[in-house]
Amino acid sequence: MSKTIGIFGGGQLGRMMAQAALPLNIQCTFYEANRSCPAAALGKVFSSADPELIPFTQSADVFSLEFENTPLADVELLMEHKTIYPPAEALAIAQNRLLEKNLFRVLDIPVAPFLPVDSVDNLRVAVDNLGLPVVLKTATGGYDGKGQFIIRHAEQIEEAWAQLGPAKSLIAESFVNFSREVSIIAVRGQDGDIKIWPLAENHHHEGILSHSIVPAPQSDDLQPVAEEYIARLLTHLDYVGVLTLELFVTADGLYANEMAPRVHNSGHWSIEGAVCSQFENHIRAVAGLPLGSTDLIQPTVMVNVIGQHPDVAAVLALDGAHLHLYDKSEREGRKLGHITLMPKNPAMLTTLCQQLAEILPEPLALTKETQIHI
Amino acid sequence: MSKTIGIFGGGQLGRMMAQAALPLNIQCTFYEANRSCPAAALGKVFSSADPELIPFTQSADVFSLEFENTPLADVELLMEHKTIYPPAEALAIAQNRLLEKNLFRVLDIPVAPFLPVDSVDNLRVAVDNLGLPVVLKTATGGYDGKGQFIIRHAEQIEEAWAQLGPAKSLIAESFVNFSREVSIIAVRGQDGDIKIWPLAENHHHEGILSHSIVPAPQSDDLQPVAEEYIARLLTHLDYVGVLTLELFVTADGLYANEMAPRVHNSGHWSIEGAVCSQFENHIRAVAGLPLGSTDLIQPTVMVNVIGQHPDVAAVLALDGAHLHLYDKSEREGRKLGHITLMPKNPAMLTTLCQQLAEILPEPLALTKETQIHI
CATH class of the missing domain: 3.40.50.20 (Rossmann fold)
Known part of the structure; x- marks a missing residue:
């Protein structure tokens, strides 16, 4: 059985x-x-x-x-x-920013202009072509903001190359002037069925995800566009399982940042906040079972627990707070758990976030002044 | 930690x-x-x-x-x-129907008239006093309808005694003319805080719980009464953890049937259907943590999987169906799992229950004609 x-x-x-x-x-x-x-x-x-x-x-x-x-x-x-599942091809592409951005371009998913870089000379050419500022990244490896350098002045080219050049394969991207970052998470079954969760709005602090708001505020127009993009990726890759696509919201619409061929931190809210979570739907897809509904149950904010454990009793005393600890020891910048806030009255989300900012030893981008407008 | x-x-x-x-x-x-x-x-x-x-x-x-x-x-x-937790006293009382019914009486929680029985002679006296039909039960042991005998005619007294007499301590109860059975589940923290879930309406088949409907239909007037009763029990017993009270709905109001000093099958819906489940709140109480909200998220029907495993794919294809299997082997009458139905539109509960009746090998009290009126 x-x-x-x-x-x-x-x-x-x-x-x-x-x-x-x-x-x-x-x-x-x-x-x-x-x-x-x-x-x-x-x-x-x-x-x-x-x-x-x-x-x-x-x-x-x-x-x-x-x-x-x-x-x-x-x-x-x-x-x-x-x-x-997912297929090895999806993994190979997600491991290489050049392959990934090329795929986005092939599938007509908007991306910031980019150029491959493998020497300090063609880094200079790339900066000339793209215009400053330029974001230089290693094509492989790197996460949570590591493995990248923002070149704001031409004098920084040497320094950027010295820092990242040894990785050999680099990508130079135009700096995207974005107002916020959102992510779309979807799942595809072995029968080709696709289900997509609502967009999350993600807030970072020093490259680490601090909290996600779901649904992303003012995203009614963005949701169908993001769904179209991720569905193209899933179908093209003959993907099975959960796929995440991070997107920038700009004055010109959505720009793809990167994809992750897996469940994602910005989808943890779905354990309580969606009919079927990203974790259960990934398992269902991999096991060849029918997918569950990705409908939102109630607006929610997911907050990461970073570096130090909070006072558990204080967290659980918050109305509609769900705590998920990962049984990890404390270390600076380490993800130790997350908290999903899902009060019966979504208007309480602002108050709860402000209270959490007081409780968490490392509240990252959460403050006493945080406002949640859903 | x-x-x-x-x-x-x-x-x-x-x-x-x-x-x-x-x-x-x-x-x-x-x-x-x-x-x-x-x-x-x-x-x-x-x-x-x-x-x-x-x-x-x-x-x-x-x-x-x-x-x-x-x-x-x-x-x-x-x-x-x-x-x-819960305290040993609560356990001792729950293990003995005579102690239990006495406690209900002391706390002014209505119960059917009852008498202790320890010989065939005082069984006859009990039948005379209570009037037929009489339900004869062992004071200890027995569950899922086992360990009881319904005496409908005076000629059955000898047979009832022969069957249950060896248990020595018996209880004879007036037969309660009830329209339905409901259960109230509550949790009490170490600080005395009490939280109570909505009433469940329970449907049995041959003594085994088939399905529970939450909230129990037409229970607006019953809920505060049931809450008052279970709060009396929790406070009197200085109880910590989850307590369940099964009640009969009669023309004269609620009658207590029995209590279970633990989480209960009729509360399994709370994993998805309540903000905080009976399982999490029991753990929170035992660990000395603040209790979570027992608010209902959406109306739900919980259906037991009995005896044989269903086609898992067929179950998961139902909208808003959550499957919980217990990793047990198949055996007649054995609880192998449960399914919580929580469609976005509660009006779909009837259709889903009828579809489940077709899918489950042993649907018990669920049929193609089942109607859910929430």
């Missing part, structure tokens, strides 16, 4: 996937360097440090991932005998 | 408690005869068959239970060094 899904990675995303899988009688196994990872409470961990790749590939019927930098070589070895 | 709660029992109730505890960084351990019980996926199981009571009592900071027939001797041994 019960089925097993093997997951590359065993962090909080794997933990929440396994939590969603359990009521469907689906077990998970994990491939992860740290045996006492957040997902360890819910399934067997095969060490990627040892490595135990072969026994991991034998531990499940079908596979997925929670970590977009899963080595392609590991995935290809797995695919000799087993199936993995 | 993380805390451990030890739970007597390791069935589906323990499983769902542990699922609710995990996001709060609270682990669970279990004391259960079968090491591969439904809760085993979520925490260490100490065998009550071996028995491993001492190591179990050392495995956690605070204790609770999912099984109202937990032996009092085990609980008393535990209490020499540790704390258990």
